[in-house]
Amino acid sequence: MKSIIDLVYLVPLFPLIGFLINGLGRKNLSKSLSGIIGSGVILASFIVSVLIFNETTAEDFTAVTVNLFDFINVAGLNIPFAFQVDQLSTLFLLIITGVGFLIHVYSTSYMHEEESHHYARYFAYLNLFVFSMLLLVLGSNYLIMFIGWEGVGLCSYLLIGYWFKNTEYGNAARKAFVMNRIGDLGFLVGLFFIIQQFGSLTYTEVFSQAQSTDVGILTVITLLLFIGAAGKSAQIPLYTWLPDAMAGPTPVSALIHAATMVTAGIYMIARSNILYTLAPVSQTVVAVIGLATAILAATIAIKQNDIKKVLAYSTVSQLGYMFLGLGVGAYTGAVFHVMTHAFFKALLFLGAGSVIHAMQHEQDIRKMGGLAKKLPHTHWTFLVGCLAIAGIPPFSGFFSKDEILVNAYAHNPILYWIGLGGALMTAFYMFRLYAMTFRGTFRGSDEQAQQLHESQWSMVVPLIVLAVLAAVAGFIGIPELFAPGAHRLEHYLAPVFAASTELRAAHQLDHSTEYILLAVSLTLIAVAILYALNRFTKKPDIEDATGFGKTLANKWYVDEIYDTIISKPLNGLGYVFNRFVEKSGIDGLVNGVGKSVQWGSRQLRLLQSGLVGTYILWMVLGILIFFVITITILN
Amino acid sequence: MPINYYIILAVALFSIGVAGVLTRRNAIIIFMCVELMLNAVNLLLVAFSKMHYENVAAFNPSLQVGGEAQLFVFFIMVVAAAEVSVGLAIIVMMYRNIHSVDVNFLNRLKH
Numbered sequence: 210m211k212s213i214i215d216l217v218y219l220v221p222l223f224p225l226i227g228f229l230i231n232g233l234g235r236k237n238l239s240k241s242l243s244g245i246i247g248s249g250v251i252l253a254s255f256i257v258s259v260l261i262f263n264e265t266t267a268e269d270f271t272a273v274t275v276n277l278f279d280f281i282n283v284a285g286l287n288i289p290f291a292f293q294v295d296q297l298s299t300l301f302l303l304i305i306t307g308v309g310f311l312i313h314v315y316s317t318s319y320m321h322e323e324e325s326h327h328y329a330r331y332f333a334y335l336n337l338f339v340f341s342m343l344l345l346v347l348g349s350n351y352l353i354m355f356i357g358w359e360g361v362g363l364c365s366y367l368l369i370g371y372w373f374k375n376t377e378y379g380n381a382a383r384k385a386f387v388m389n390r391i392g393d394l395g396f397l398v399g400l401f402f403i404i405q406q407f408g409s410l411t412y413t414e415v416f417s418q419a420q421s422t423d424v425g426i427l428t429v430i431t432l433l434l435f436i437g438a439a440g441k442s443a444q445i446p447l448y449t450w451l452p453d454a455m456a457g458p459t460p461v462s463a464l465i466h467a468a469t470m471v472t473a474g475i476y477m478i479a480r481s482n483i484l485y486t487l488a489p490v491s492q493t494v495v496a497v498i499g500l501a502t503a504i505l506a507a508t509i510a511i512k513q514n515d516i517k518k519v520l521a522y523s524t525v526s527q528l529g530y531m532f533l534g535l536g537v538g539a540y541t542g543a544v545f546h547v548m549t550h551a552f553f554k555a556l557l558f559l560g561a562g563s564v565i566h567a568m569q570h571e572q573d574i575r576k577m578g579g580l581a582k583k584l585p586h587t588h589w590t591f592l593v594g595c596l597a598i599a600g601i602p603p604f605s606g607f608f609s610k611d612e613i614l615v616n617a618y619a620h621n622p623i624l625y626w627i628g629l630g631g632a633l634m635t636a637f638y639m640f641r642l643y644a645m646t647f648r649g650t651f652r653g654s655d656e657q658a659q660q661l662h663e664s665q666w667s668m669v670v671p672l673i674v675l676a677v678l679a680a681v682a683g684f685i686g687i688p689e690l691f692a693p694g695a696h697r698l699e700h701y702l703a704p705v706f707a708a709s710t711e712l713r714a715a716h717q718l719d720h721s722t723e724y725i726l727l728a729v730s731l732t733l734i735a736v737a738i739l740y741a742l743n744r745f746t747k748k749p750d751i752e753d754a755t756g757f758g759k760t761l762a763n764k765w766y767v768d769e770i771y772d773t774i775i776s777k778p779l780n781g782l783g784y785v786f787n788r789f790v791e792k793s794g795i796d797g798l799v800n801g802v803g804k805s806v807q808w809g810s811r812q813l814r815l816l817q818s819g820l821v822g823t824y825i826l827w828m829v830l831g832i833l834i835f836f837v838i839t840i841t842i843l844n
Numbered sequence: 845m846p847i848n849y850y851i852i853l854a855v856a857l858f859s860i861g862v863a864g865v866l867t868r869r870n871a872i873i874i875f876m877c878v879e880l881m882l883n884a885v886n887l888l889l890v891a892f893s894k895m896h897y898e899n900v901a902a903f904n905p906s907l908q909v910g911g912e913a914q915l916f917v918f919f920i921m922v923v924a925a926a927e928v929s930v931g932l933a934i935i936v937m938m939y940r941n942i943h944s945v946d947v948n949f950l951n952r953l954k955h
Contacts, residue, residue, distance in 0.1 A: 819951030825865055 213260045214273050214294050220257050220302060221347060223250040224340035228333050235329035243325070244317035247332030251313050251339055255306035258299070265299045266701070272296075274349050274413070281352070288410055293349035297705045300544065301346040301476055304551045308468040309339045311671035315559050316460040318667040319566060331371060335464065338364035342469035346476055350410040351400050354477065358396065358441065361470045362389040368465075369457040378456035388450035392440015396477075399433030406430070416483045416708065424488060431484050431491035434477060435498075442474030443525050444532060445502045449768055452521040459562030462517060466524045467555035472547050475528070478535045479544050479705075486538065486709040496536025496620070500627055503529025505765065507634035511641070512754050512761035515572050516561045519642045523598065524554055526635060530613050533628060538713050539616035540706045541699045545686045546613055548698075549605035552682050553597035556675035560591035563664045563672065564646060569657055574645040575751040576654075581647040583661040586669045588647050590676035595643045597679040599636035600734055605683035611727065612688060618726060619718050629730055636737040644745035652749070690723050850891035857884035871935050871945040875928070882924050886917045 227250030231243050238246070264270065272295035280290035292298075313335060320331055341360025348354045363386075370382030400410065406426055407415045419427065438444070443451035451471065455462055465471060478485060478495065485492050503526045510522035527550050534543035565572055567584055581588040597604035600611065610632060618625035651658055663669065687695040703710070754762040763769075816827070857880055864877030893913035935945055942949055 821947045821950055822866065822869065829862060829866065 212264060213257070214264055215275060216257065217261060217275050217292050217294050217347065218277060220254045220261070220306070221340050221343040223253045223257075224336040224343065226250060227336040228340060231329045231336060232333035235326045235333065238325070238329050240321065240325045240328045241317075243329035243332050247336055248310060248313040248317060250336060251306055251310040254339070254343070255303075255310050258302040258306045261294060262299050262303055265294070265296055270296075272413075272704070285408065286404065288350055288352050290353065291349040291411075292347040292353075293412060294347075295705055296702050297476075297479060297544065298346045300548065300702070301472070302343065304472075304548055305339060305342050305346065305468045308551050308555045308675070309464065311674055312460050312464050312468065312555060312559070315463075315562070315668050315671040316458075318665045319460050319562055320458060331368075331458070334364055334367045334371070335461070338368065338464060338469055342473070345473055349412060351403060351412075351415075352410050354480075355396065355400060358437070358473060358477075359393065361473060362386060362393065362441070365389070365454065365465055365470055368461040369454045371457050371461065375456075381450075381453040381456035385450040385454050388447050389440050392437045392447055395433045395435075395440070396437025399430050399437065402426070402430045402433060412480065416481075419483050419487055420708075422487070427484055427488040428490050431481070431488045432494060434481060434484075435491060435495055438474030438477055438532075439498065440474075441477075442471045442528050442532070443502075444474070444498050444528065445505065448502060448506065448525050449764075449771065451525055452518055452764070455515070455517040455521055459517065459558060459565060462521070463555045463558035463562070466521070466558060467551040471524065471528055472551070475531045475535065475543055475547050478532075479540050482535075482540045482706055482709045483712075485535065486712050492536050492538065494536075496533050496617075496624065499529045499532025499534075499536055500624060500631075501529070502526070503533065503631040504627060504634075505529075507631045507638065508761055509764045510638040511634060512758050513638075514575050514750075514762075516564065516574050516577075516642065516646065517558075517572055519574075519638060520554070520557050520561060523557075523635060523639065524550075526631060527554070527598070530610060530628065530631070533617055533624065534613035537613075537616050537620040537624065538709065539613055540709060541686075541696075541702050542609065542612035542616055544702060545698050546609035549597065549609040549679070549682050552675055553594045553604075553606055553679040556590060556672060556679050557594040557598065559668070559672055559675065560587050560594060563587040563668055564591075566664055566668070567661050568653060569660055571653060571657065574642060575749065576652050576657075577646045578649040578653075578749060579647070579651040580661070584647075584663050586663060586672060590672040591647065592643065593676040593680050595639045599639050599738055600632055600730075601738070602731070603683060604680050605678075608683035608686050608688065611730070612686065614730070615688070615718065615723060615726065618722075625726070629733070632730065633733055633737045636734045637741045640738045640741035641745045641750065644742050645749050648742070648746040649749055652751070688723075690720055690727075847891060847895050850887065854884045854888040854891070857881075857887065869946050869948050871938065871947050874947065875931055875935070879924060879928070882920055886920055889913050889917050889920075 227246055230246050231238065235243070272293060274291050274293050276289050276291045278290050279287070281288040313332070316331070316335065320328055323331065338361060341357045341364055343357070344360060345354050345357025348357065366382045366386040369385050370379045372378050373382075403410060403415060406422065407418050409415060440447045451466075454465060457465075485495065506522045506525035506529060510519050510526065513519045513522060527546070531543045531546050531550070534540070534546060563584065564577065564580060564587060567580070567587075568577060571577070593604065597606040600607045602608075614625055614628050614632070617628055686698040689696060753759075760766065861877040861879075861881035861884060864880065865874050868874055868877065890913070896913075938950070939945055
């Protein structure tokens, strides 16, 4: 049967073509042309994705594997280059290409100050980024996922270090790359274990054998995969790269945080859900690490003064919630949160970009304030984003976060209460950010005040589209509580998580408990929001933090601790090796060989005296020696 | 006549040639000594050829062998003649340039 699903390779192909055109022709393309190509290819992918999505909504749809060619076929290990189209990958396709497209459109005017070949380079990287991410979610085996996995790592490095003339940005890019590599190593070792255990990397083959596998081995595999996910999705202890990734242009942050990259870890665990369900220890680890990250990042975000840093820590925190969801078995909830988070976080970042653009590249919220009137569209879209992330109904964040938290409660009430604490902090710091940016009086310079302007339509339209999505996307996942059978996302994704759902003991909370939890959390969140709004509108937080706040402002000194316990000893070790092993040992050996040859040659050179008599003497002596040798041997 | 005498004579001639080349500095005399060595070899070639021919012929008179070694003598003579013509030309040029045929002056390649 010929259907659009057979053309799924077009989805990653378009961005690849865009990357090649923009990358190779960057010297010749005009700005508008590279912008159109860069955004157009993503739009084309999005259209194909929508068509594919249309196919997958059919009631009798089952996962389809599209084989493109044999990739690795050696010694009994067969890894085809194949794409798997099912509900999960299709949903991610829509998020990546849809949000990605809006970010591309936004970028066309956000980056207009760049020179044209840098502009084309930017779009080339952006397209490559989307391509890698599409490869990651489409692959039908872990190897293809790994290719995409590495691809997004590379692209994040390229984009974070996009302004490579600034050394600090370059360092941030390197930090992101190295942190990711640490995670990737775990992932890679996990893959080796999978090959050794299952003899295949193809999802369907691995998952069908999973039930008959030893739990210990599954635990090892899943923990190793989780290390990879922690690196890519910025969880403790590998999260510090994400806030530093703010060095890149703002739309890039939006892309990394919303559509690509950080959701890769969530996708991978959601994809491997059956493995995790069968390994309860790993699930607990995932949940605990997720929750710890959510709380830690939320506390840090409270005291940050850089608009992008606050958003970055909020992403880390929200990712923590997603891992909590995965850890308690609420796979649908986690994927749901990925989706709503993609909308509101892209919205918030693009809104922040609009603010930064209007403020002449000022990112410090202490120097903002009262922007609501000057940037009306940015203001209300940003407000929608804040309400969504804080979890106010009916905005989308409410539904997804609530689903995760309720599932956490069903798993263990302690997880719920801690998670709720994090949610309160989220509401608090988001509205601190909002109040200090848009409310109160303007605290910037006069020059900035004069230049303040609303951004162009190509920046505002994506904001509006995302704001609408962030507001209404939650309705595809209305909890059972309000309307039975209205959780359309759960229904849609059910086949992907079917095996896990069967295994998991269904703990259904009774409705009264759910209502109480809902009421409590909503009240507390509303209080936190009102308090933050009131306090920071009147008295913005412009002094440097003191006491405990200083610890938070300095991010719990985690970077410094890493520096002391990891970087410095490694550097010291490197110095010792460089000084003693490299310089005296290896260099000594290599140089010694060279020097002895030189010395020997210098001595031999003296034989060439230039006197014919001497030469003849040597010759005769040589002949005599041969003569003697020959005679000795012959006798 | 036994072969020993020929060998002794050839070795004596050859040694004189070697000694002359090693000790003398006059290019022409060195040249003559080289010729001496070549001719010592020629003498040996002829002597051995003759010896072998007689031995073989004694057993099988119809066999025509033993001429090959003597052919080499002619080769050596031709090569020696060519060498002498080139060598003497060099020596003449050398004399024109440095007014001497002392080989110890020919050490400029070193520098």
